[in-house]
Amino acid sequence: QRTLDDYMETKNWKSCASYLARIASVLEDGYTLGVEQIEEVDMILGNAGKSGNKMKAAAKAADGAMAAVAADEKLVNPHTGQEETQDERDERLRVEKEKEMTQEELKTIPVIGSLSLHLARLEDEYVKSLQSISPHSPEYVARLRDESALVELLTRIQAYYEQENSTDDAAALAELRLEHIYYRHDAIAKAVDRAANFFRKYGEADMLHPACITSDESGKDQTDFTKIHPAAVDGKPTIEEPADVEDSEALISKLCTYVYQYGTDRDRTRAMICHIYHHALHDRFVEARDLLLMSRLQDTIANSGDVPTMILYNRMMVTLGMAAFRLGKIWSAHQCLSDVCSGRARELLAQGVSIGRFSDKTPEEEKAEKRRQVPYHQHINLDLLEACHLISAMLLEVPNMASVDGETGMSRRSRVLSRTFRKHHDIYDRQVFTGPPEQTRDYVMRASKALMKGDWKTCADYLTRMEVWKLVPGEGAEEEIKAMLVENIKLEALRTYLFAYSAQYDSLSLSQLCGMFEMTKNEVHSVASKMMINRELYASWDQPTETIVMQKVEPTSLQVMALQFAEKAASLVEANERLLDAQTGAYGYKEDHWKGDGNRGYRAGRQGGRGGDRSGGRGGRGRGGGRNYRQRSSGRSNRF
Numbered sequence: 001q002r003t004l005d006d007y008m009e010t011k012n013w014k015s016c017a018s019y020l021a022r023i024a025s026v027l028e029d030g031y032t033l034g035v036e037q038i039e040e041v042d043m044i045l046g047n048a049g050k051s052g053n054k055m056k057a058a059a060k061a062a063d064g065a066m067a068a069v070a071a072d073e074k075l076v077n078p079h080t081g082q083e084e085t086q087d088e089r090d091e092r093l094r095v096e097k098e099k100e101m102t103q104e105e106l107k108t109i110p111v112i113g114s115l116s117l118h119l120a121r122l123e124d125e126y127v128k129s130l131q132s133i134s135p136h137s138p139e140y141v142a143r144l145r146d147e148s149a150l151v152e153l154l155t156r157i158q159a160y161y162e163q164e165n166s167t168d169d170a171a172a173l174a175e176l177r178l179e180h181i182y183y184r185h186d187a188i189a190k191a192v193d194r195a196a197n198f199f200r201k202y203g204e205a206d207m208l209h210p211a212c213i214t215s216d217e218s219g220k221d222q223t224d225f226t227k228i229h230p231a232a233v234d235g236k237p238t239i240e241e242p243a244d245v246e247d248s249e250a251l252i253s254k255l256c257t258y259v260y261q262y263g264t265d266r267d268r269t270r271a272m273i274c275h276i277y278h279h280a281l282h283d284r285f286v287e288a289r290d291l292l293l294m295s296r297l298q299d300t301i302a303n304s305g306d307v308p309t310m311i312l313y314n315r316m317m318v319t320l321g322m323a324a325f326r327l328g329k330i331w332s333a334h335q336c337l338s339d340v341c342s343g344r345a346r347e348l349l350a351q352g353v354s355i356g357r358f359s360d361k362t363p364e365e366e367k368a369e370k371r372r373q374v375p376y377h378q379h380i381n382l383d384l385l386e387a388c389h390l391i392s393a394m395l396l397e398v399p400n401m402a403s404v405d406g407e408t409g410m411s412r413r414s415r416v417l418s419r420t421f422r423k424h425h426d427i428y429d430r431q432v433f434t435g436p437p438e439q440t441r442d443y444v445m446r447a448s449k450a451l452m453k454g455d456w457k458t459c460a461d462y463l464t465r466m467e468v469w470k471l472v473p474g475e476g477a478e479e480e481i482k483a484m485l486v487e488n489i490k491l492e493a494l495r496t497y498l499f500a501y502s503a504q505y506d507s508l509s510l511s512q513l514c515g516m517f518e519m520t521k522n523e524v525h526s527v528a529s530k531m532m533i534n535r536e537l538y539a540s541w542d543q544p545t546e547t548i549v550m551q552k553v554e555p556t557s558l559q560v561m562a563l564q565f566a567e568k569a570a571s572l573v574e575a576n577e578r579l580l581d582a583q584t585g586a587y588g589y590k591e592d593h594w595k596g597d598g599n600r601g602y603r604a605g606r607q608g609g610r611g612g613d614r615s616g617g618r619g620g621r622g623r624g625g626g627r628n629y630r631q632r633s634s635g636r637s638n639r640f
Helices: 010-028 040-045 050-060 065-070 086-100 115-132 138-144 146-163 167-179 186-202 210-214 248-262 265-281 285-295 297-303 307-326 330-341 363-371 382-402 419-430 440-452 456-464 467-471 477-504 510-517 521-533 557-584 598-602
Strands: 032-035 108-111 507-509 539-542 547-550
Touching (some): 115 138, 115 363, 138 146, 146 167, 146 186, 167 265, 248 265, 265 307, 307 477, 382 419, 467 477, 477 521, 521 539
Parallel strands (some): 032 108
Antiparallel strands (some): 507 547, 539 547
16 A cells, blocks of 8 residues: 555656656647536546446436436437447537637647646655665666656746746746756756766667777768677767756746745745755855845744755755855854754754654654655765864864963953864863874864964865865865865964964064965964954064064953853853753754854854855844754754
């Protein structure tokens, strides 16, 4: 018996898709679809042939059903007076009806049901098949080829509905079409489309004869088969690039604009998220951030009550953070990534089901969560995500940790920027023996130890050796990220060095700092001046000698007591959070949303990010990044 989790077999799915493609071809020839109503009796008893007519007569008979069933109904042609079969009568009635119809009525095909709903169900069955098939099997790869056919079918039917001014159905199909193309990078999309066209024309590449694969143009069109294999006559199979390929950015913008205008509220929300995702995927961070802030999704997504939309929002925020990281906007990247990456990233992105000892899910909830899983080819690599999050946290937190005064033990900037990074750093410090780095987290922790000492070369060497940068799509993206990392590591290493060792100096030479960190004088001057302006470094410039003259500033007893009180209050709140985590089973550090600092205004990083690394527009509410779609019985606030 078929259950809700079962999916349509591939053979049946392709058959349905071919029938719908034939319908699309008929509609493209100028025909339109009309609505035909069917009576309830016809739905129940509408069997073809004589038996069906007898049952209808029995249902309508007033003088006994048995008599009506037993009687043989004779069909007589009223024009000739001769008997006729049921098929002959149906054909005669059809011809007579067509003679009375106008030209417009002849072009209208009455149908029962909705073509757009059939397409939506076909798309749903396709997604369910991808969720059920093992992603590491050849069957999954072969199933992916059907996506281009599905998108083409959606495009054809959407064009028909737009022609008929049926905007609701057209917007629904446009949104379905959008969800099958928004996640593809241009470089990957071209390769996938080329492979799909190759399969459509030549079939399986493994089934091609070796002679045609290895042949060149020299054997093309030759007929002397004593010198050339017959399979090499047509040359090597190739696919020509279409000349009228529409730009993906323009296509996504066109589809989203149509959905914004005619779609439902849910469709508009999902279209906006897909639009932002596509911008972020192609490193258009400013456009993506502006769309997010203008749409105010961060304020409304928590109240939407639609779990798949919340998951899509999480995917968008993660992609936005990774785009900011690739562009060197470290502060914005950390704000976008911190909520989702603080814990249960796999579950929040619907890329796996986490089942632990403290799981309070019912079997029905687990099945519903499995139905929400994102197909494997749309997954965001979790190693790359963790690398971006931890490195951005490291570049922000290590200078913050180095700013602790050695005598008082108090930090000049008491605010903790990343508790997740602090937790991993403390665990790494407590290890008795640390071998060579193997995982992404090990590389970042080893690099952070070098950065704490101001050793930027060792830190950069660890981070640029990581294999995850090869997963970033785009030509030359790997080298660009490595160059960006080296520049940011130099800058933060200089800040860390000044924080950690400024108390040991009376003055620092500008040329010496330039030589140590391989930076220009303007860059070092800019970093040091910003630290002086922000009162992070108590010093002044001596312009004639190009030196930084340190000023010894000791905090008063009242300031020391105030700092100690703030630290103890923070420890108390953290202890309460740990106790609540132990009760609910969600172990781990939480973000400092309980602090009333200026960081709350920007939670648009979880809600969009600022214009630059440390400056920009206004944010939204406090915790708009990861949205948790599972209510906890303890009454904690949602993390989604």
